[in-house]
Amino acid sequence: MILGLTGGIATGKSTVTGMLRERGIPVIDADQIAREVVEPGKPAYEAIVRHFGRDILLEDGQIDRKGLGEIVFSDESERQKLNAIVHPEVRRVMREEAEAAEANGADIVFMDIPLLFESKLQHMVEKIVVVYAPYDMQLARMIERDELEEEQAKKRLRAQFPIEQKKLEADFLIDNSFSREETERQVEALLAAIRSEQRS
Ligand SMILES: CC(C)(COP(=O)(O)OP(=O)(O)OC[C@H]1O[C@@H](n2cnc3c(N)ncnc32)[C@H](O)[C@@H]1O)[C@@H](O)C(=O)NCCC(=O)NCCS
Numbered sequence: 001m002i003l004g005l006t007g008g009i010a011t012g013k014s015t016v017t018g019m020l021r022e023r024g025i026p027v028i029d030a031d032q033i034a035r036e037v038v039e040p041g042k043p044a045y046e047a048i049v050r051h052f053g054r055d056i057l058l059e060d061g062q063i064d065r066k067g068l069g070e071i072v073f074s075d076e077s078e079r080q081k082l083n084a085i086v087h088p089e090v091r092r093v094m095r096e097e098a099e100a101a102e103a104n105g106a107d108i109v110f111m112d113i114p115l116l117f118e119s120k121l122q123h124m125v126e127k128i129v130v131v132y133a134p135y136d137m138q139l140a141r142m143i144e145r146d147e148l149e150e151e152q153a154k155k156r157l158r159a160q161f162p163i164e165q166k167k168l169e170a171d172f173l174i175d176n177s178f179s180r181e182e183t184e185r186q187v188e189a190l191l192a193a194i195r196s197e198q199r200s
Pocket residue numbers: 008009030031034064065066068069072079082083086087090113114115156159160
């Protein structure tokens with residue numbers, strides 16, 4: 001079974017995928033793939049430099065992610081341009097990795113896709129798990145982890161569907177607003193529910 005794992009920025013997807021991996025469940029990470037496909041020499045890298053110019057490169061030729069983030073989280077049309085370059089590559093690699101995991105005998109595969117709903121990728125997965133934390137907690141955790149100003153953090157949140165809306169579209173919900181131990185219990189319960197569905 002292929003499950004999509006999503007949520008908002010800093011609601012706890014990586015925290016949950018860490019717990020899944022500890023239990024031997026393969027997780028395909030869209031953010032990680034989105035980093036790999038824009039490495040120097042890759043087609044998406046060339047396309048980004050053509051569109052955004054060499055000003056968005058660091059001295060070593062890598063993309064300045066902080067600088068590019070400043071541009072695309074302040075300007076929706078620039079964000080759409082970046083998405084149009086990066087997302088098709090991400091989808092292609094995710095499919096390849098899911099096939100490889102299934103060929104290796106995995107019966108449960110998670111795809112961690114932050115923008116699953118925004119990019120209408122529901123068709124890529126059989127069930128959807130939303131990792132939830134309320135807006136104020138999401139904002140506070142993001143500001144702390146990424147050392148952002150409140151306004152920068154809010155801009156990033158405005159680039160996504162509200163977490164309350166995503167919550168309504170979940171097949172399974174993990175409420176990560178309590179302790180990590182409580183989240184771990186929910187991960188165990190989720191895996192038990194998936195295995196029971198697979199048996200029936
Ligand atoms: C804008 C970029 C350079 C900023 O890089 P940075 O290292 O600061 O952030 P990172 O990639 O770790 O993303 C952090 C989170 O931001 C959010 N986010 C990233 N890109 C987008 C986007 N295009 N729209 C809305 N939210 C986004 C996601 O929740 C993601 O988990 C980078 O996010 C990027 O290349 N984005 C376009 C590709 C993309 O959509 N990636 C996310 C899912 S595939």
